[in-house]
Amino acid sequence: MTENGDATPLVRVENVNKSFGALHVLKDINLTVSRGEVVVVIGPSGGGKSTLCRALNRLEAIDSGSIVFDGKPLPAEGRALARLRSDVGMVFQSFNLFAHKTIIDNVTLGPIKVRGVSREQAERRGMELLERVGIASQAHKYPAQLSGGQQQRVAIARALAMEPKMILFDEPTSALDPEMVQEVLDVMIGLARDGMTMVVVTHEMGFARRAANRVVFMSDGQIVEENTPDEFFTNARTDRAKDFLSKILTH
Amino acid sequence: MESLLDFGPLVQEFATILAGFWSTIRLTVMSAVLALVLGTVLVAMRVSPTPVLRSVGTFYVNILRNTPLTLVLLLCALGLSDTLQLTLSRDPGINYYWWAIAGLSAYTAAFVCEALRAGINTVPVGQAEAARAIGLTFTQSLRLIVLPQAFRSVIAPLGSILIALTKNTTIVIVAGYIEASAVMKQMFDDYGGTLPIFLGFAAGYMVLTLPTGFFFGWLARRLAVVR
Ligand SMILES: Nc1ncnc2c1ncn2[C@@H]1O[C@H](COP(=O)(O)OP(=O)(O)OP(=O)(O)O)[C@@H](O)[C@H]1O
Ligand SMILES: [Mg+2]
Numbered sequence: 001m002t003e004n005g006d007a008t009p010l011v012r013v014e015n016v017n018k019s020f021g022a023l024h025v026l027k028d029i030n031l032t033v034s035r036g037e038v039v040v041v042i043g044p045s046g047g048g049k050s051t052l053c054r055a056l057n058r059l060e061a062i063d064s065g066s067i068v069f070d071g072k073p074l075p076a077e078g079r080a081l082a083r084l085r086s087d088v089g090m091v092f093q094s095f096n097l098f099a100h101k102t103i104i105d106n107v108t109l110g111p112i113k114v115r116g117v118s119r120e121q122a123e124r125r126g127m128e129l130l131e132r133v134g135i136a137s138q139a140h141k142y143p144a145q146l147s148g149g150q151q152q153r154v155a156i157a158r159a160l161a162m163e164p165k166m167i168l169f170d171e172p173t174s175a176l177d178p179e180m181v182q183e184v185l186d187v188m189i190g191l192a193r194d195g196m197t198m199v200v201v202t203h204e205m206g207f208a209r210r211a212a213n214r215v216v217f218m219s220d221g222q223i224v225e226e227n228t229p230d231e232f233f234t235n236a237r238t239d240r241a242k243d244f245l246s247k248i249l250t251h
Numbered sequence: 252m253e254s255l256l257d258f259g260p261l262v263q264e265f266a267t268i269l270a271g272f273w274s275t276i277r278l279t280v281m282s283a284v285l286a287l288v289l290g291t292v293l294v295a296m297r298v299s300p301t302p303v304l305r306s307v308g309t310f311y312v313n314i315l316r317n318t319p320l321t322l323v324l325l326l327c328a329l330g331l332s333d334t335l336q337l338t339l340s341r342d343p344g345i346n347y348y349w350w351a352i353a354g355l356s357a358y359t360a361a362f363v364c365e366a367l368r369a370g371i372n373t374v375p376v377g378q379a380e381a382a383r384a385i386g387l388t389f390t391q392s393l394r395l396i397v398l399p400q401a402f403r404s405v406i407a408p409l410g411s412i413l414i415a416l417t418k419n420t421t422i423v424i425v426a427g428y429i430e431a432s433a434v435m436k437q438m439f440d441d442y443g444g445t446l447p448i449f450l451g452f453a454a455g456y457m458v459l460t461l462p463t464g465f466f467f468g469w470l471a472r473r474l475a476v477v478r
Contacts, residue, residue, distance in 0.1 A: 086385060087386075089385075096378060099400060100396075100403065109385070109387075110385035113387060114385060158385065
């Protein structure tokens with residue numbers, strides 16, 4: 001939401017293609033994300049949203065095209081790739097907290113092992129972040145002892161602990177019971193207000209309207225439409241978007 | 252008939268028998284530690300992104316797992332030690348002791364590797380993805396996230412492998428090292444193959460293996476990863 005003087009985009013995706021065998025999942029994707037921008041990716045199931053999201057930190061390798069992050073092409077492998085990933089947070093639909101580690105250890109592992117921060121400092125910062133997402137009192141429990149909403153907030157704290165330049169969210173609230181969705185969205189809205197660059201795959205229109213600068217509509221591996229949230233939800237231009245919206249608006 | 256039920260030899264040779272079982276324990280513990288280390292290295296190779304490492308790991312496991320242990324130990328004792336003169340110590344007893352351990356752990360490592368690989372398959376892919384997503388390298392994510400969870404899920408099978416290893420030490424007799432079963436064979440030669448001697452040794456092995464089984468069962472429950 002905040003304006004940022006830096007004009008170069010943080011992410012530039014150009015002519016990206018990706019197939020799984022015969023299935024062409026990303027078709028000539030072009031997308032830029034500016035610093036501090038919040039982009040919501042929306043669209044029907046199987047449209048390639050997750051694949052695009054995962055391509056941005058190279059959990060999924062692309063077949064052709066280029067992805068430039070912070071002025072540098074994504075490294076293909078090895079330590080350079082690990083370093084890139086440490087700058088791009090990721091929050092998964094299924095939380096993926098490390099099941100054998102306590103909440104605080106989940107949050108401090110990256111800073112200690114990747115950034116080389118001392119345990120003491122990492123724990124102090126980790127507790128601040130857990131405080132921020134409202135889980136500080138559960139710091140010494142294990143993930144399985146927390147509710148889904150709490151686990152997802154820990155996952156956000158774990159991503160924040162790396163001080164990333166951008167965070168990717170792949171349907172962060174889809175696996176949650178309805179009463180837990182808002183607590184996670186509130187944390188995300190807070191992040192957006194603080195100027196975090198975010199790419200969020202979600203169908204939560206409330207979040208898109210309140211926090212997003214832009215909505216990107218993906219269908220069948222293509223970016224079909226891009227617009228401001230208000231324009232997109234009230235005045236979709238393409239039939240595919242209108243059709244999709246009519247389906248999600250009915251429930 | 253009297254001699255058939257005579258427990259006397261067990262009493263007379265008690266010190267020798269204990270020494271035999273002490274050798275069994277030393278062989279087992281030493282081989283178990285080495286097999287665990289080698290098995291872990293092997294499973295890391297088998298899941299690594301490098302094709303060469305994967306092939307070498309797969310080749311090793313398939314060869315060792317499908318070769319009778321007797322052959323592995325004969326290869327060590329006769330082939331490597333005697334014929335090729337690769338002696339591990341100038342004292343023949345110690346030399347055969349180490350060759351027996353080498354053979355046992357090389358063989359057992361293949362089974363440890365396969366147990367661990369099954370364990371890795373129980374760890375959801377999301378765990379490794381989350382590890383990579385915070386910037387851990389492949390080795391770090393294996394060491395810090397995947398293997399610790401894999402180990403915890405295969406503690407019971409690892410216990411079974413340890414029990415098998417304990418009993419497999421009886422075969423090192425072919426490698427010329429004296430442990431409990433070699434003592435038993437010697438006693439059969441000296442006193443005749445009587446039931447009491449046999450029962451005594453069978454009980455001795457159970458004293459080692461039964462608690463192992465119970466302990467690993469308890470440990471498996473205690474360390475289980477809750478998801
Ligand atoms: N690893 C994979 N191997 C093979 N096919 C895959 C793989 N991952 C995704 N796909 C396929 O690629 C297509 C796009 O998948 P993707 O997960 O990107 O869609 P999505 O827009 O995120 O859908 P959803 O809303 O269901 O999450 C789907 O048809 C999916 O089945
Ligand atoms: Mg998806």
